Amino acid sequence: MSVIDTVNNLLKIVSDGVAGLVEGILGPGLGADLITMGLGALVLCTIVALVFMGMTWAERKVVARIQNRVGPNQAGPFGLLQPIADGIKMFTKEDTTPASADRWVYNAAPLIIATFALVTFAVFPLAPGVVGTNLNIGVFFVIAVGSASTVAILMAGWGSNNKYSLLGAFRTVAQLVGYEVPMLLNVIPVILLAGSMGLADIVQRQTLADGNPGIPFILYLPLSALAFFIAGVAETGRSPFDLLEAESEIVAGFHVEYSGMKFALFMLGEYVNTLAVSIVFATLFLGGYAGPILPPYLWLALKTAGVFFVFMWLRGTLPRVRVDQLMSLNWKVLVPMSIVNIIAVMILAKLFVTSPGLQAANGGILVTPETQAAILFVANVAILLSGLAIVARRARVLRLAEEAEIESRREANRAAVSGFAGGAPAR
Amino acid sequence: MRTDFAFIGVMLVTAFLLMGVAVFAASLLRPRKPSPAKLETYECGMETVGDAWVQFRVQYYIFALIFVLFDVGGVLLFPFAVAFNVVPLYAVLVVTVFLGILMTALLYAWRRGALQWD
Numbered sequence: 001m002s003v004i005d006t007v008n009n010l011l012k013i014v015s016d017g018v019a020g021l022v023e024g025i026l027g028p029g030l031g032a033d034l035i036t037m038g039l040g041a042l043v044l045c046t047i048v049a050l051v052f053m054g055m056t057w058a059e060r061k062v063v064a065r066i067q068n069r070v071g072p073n074q075a076g077p078f079g080l081l082q083p084i085a086d087g088i089k090m091f092t093k094e095d096t097t098p099a100s101a102d103r104w105v106y107n108a109a110p111l112i113i114a115t116f117a118l119v120t121f122a123v124f125p126l127a128p129g130v131v132g133t134n135l136n137i138g139v140f141f142v143i144a145v146g147s148a149s150t151v152a153i154l155m156a157g158w159g160s161n162n163k164y165s166l167l168g169a170f171r172t173v174a175q176l177v178g179y180e181v182p183m184l185l186n187v188i189p190v191i192l193l194a195g196s197m198g199l200a201d202i203v204q205r206q207t208l209a210d211g212n213p214g215i216p217f218i219l220y221l222p223l224s225a226l227a228f229f230i231a232g233v234a235e236t237g238r239s240p241f242d243l244l245e246a247e248s249e250i251v252a253g254f255h256v257e258y259s260g261m262k263f264a265l266f267m268l269g270e271y272v273n274t275l276a277v278s279i280v281f282a283t284l285f286l287g288g289y290a291g292p293i294l295p296p297y298l299w300l301a302l303k304t305a306g307v308f309f310v311f312m313w314l315r316g317t318l319p320r321v322r323v324d325q326l327m328s329l330n331w332k333v334l335v336p337m338s339i340v341n342i343i344a345v346m347i348l349a350k351l352f353v354t355s356p357g358l359q360a361a362n363g364g365i366l367v368t369p370e371t372q373a374a375i376l377f378v379a380n381v382a383i384l385l386s387g388l389a390i391v392a393r394r395a396r397v398l399r400l401a402e403e404a405e406i407e408s409r410r411e412a413n414r415a416a417v418s419g420f421a422g423g424a425p426a427r
Numbered sequence: 428m429r430t431d432f433a434f435i436g437v438m439l440v441t442a443f444l445l446m447g448v449a450v451f452a453a454s455l456l457r458p459r460k461p462s463p464a465k466l467e468t469y470e471c472g473m474e475t476v477g478d479a480w481v482q483f484r485v486q487y488y489i490f491a492l493i494f495v496l497f498d499v500g501g502v503l504l505f506p507f508a509v510a511f512n513v514v515p516l517y518a519v520l521v522v523t524v525f526l527g528i529l530m531t532a533l534l535y536a537w538r539r540g541a542l543q544w545d
Contacts, residue, residue: 045445121438136431161478181501261449335533361513
């Protein structure tokens, strides 16, 4: 095996080596399997926690740069030790539970959000053959487990017995629950094309037979990718959809009462969820770990970092949306557009097939993958543009109606004032 | 299949224990000096009036109902999407009708003003 192969398969070699070592010591059986799994889980959780620390630093630094500030620069070179300083503070800060809170619910909420955020990482393929467990329902599992954070946030808001917390929790229910629908609906076109829910299979479908990257699904389905990304930003409760913790309105939303380690767990849950959405986006739409020259895990890291950079960029530049705009965007724009998109992709993918076997089975026109991608791309863009045109038209009608109403009110005022023209009004 | 999910279970336990250890370690390290003022509900310095455990606004229930409708509809689409390559064009038309019914439901809720947030 050459050096390049060794570097490319580093994760696989190490994990196989550890599994073999454990089995050699304990002998094959359930015990060895469990210990191997436990070690894997521990390593995975630790890596994710370390990446979380790096993310907090990167986000503060990047957002600071966007806003023309310096960002953390005191702890270590470039403020690199800032996450460690934060960690020490979180560990040693006094932690109070309000006397009127529901103790069990209040204390369980941060544990639940952090635990379920970490569990999603069990199914992400990091490199060929390196995956916690290659579930055949991968995408579905990620979405299902990801929605556990809604429950935890609701528990935190309700358990704190604080009006700000409860307001934050109410908004969370409406927002996270609502944006789950476009997230679900925009995964479906990808599954249609890949023919599988397993994340490794979806990556495989975007890879050519010789291991080089094929056409990523973002070029097949730009509308799905965009809608999935918007829904992802809203699902993780990040700016511009950060209504659940709008600090200028409801202090900090659902985690007003939390401090110390429990607050840190909420932060961890939030960032790890963001990381999970970034990885899912990179896997579904950008081709996952497939890429030339560099080792696969590095490609996945690069793609994920790119997606996360867009997250930070949005946070640095966009103001927060209003709650009614949030609901309208979801239910009146994203959901109808996604449904129309699913229908279009279904019919087009059935009419223009890429393999002779499928043509023999169901009919249709045989085309190359490039042509199929181009057809779907055009259809997606057409749906997106016509959807935007309808929204713009509707907004114009509403604006004109509002202006007409203001004008008529002004007219009425003017008439009332000119009624006094003949002299002073009677007392 | 069962071994696939075993790792999920192990991961769940490991993650929960790690987070639990973090909270427990913090509870050993941190100072503990409770006072009645600290244990009050934090509402920007005002003394809190009444309980926060109030009734939800009815609008949230309406959105929750629409959500359930679409979530169940979406979940039904997953098995179809996986089997997409083996089903005939006829099945695609059936699912199109199904999505049309979902759309109609959304339009109905829209026209009845259920999507209007005020």
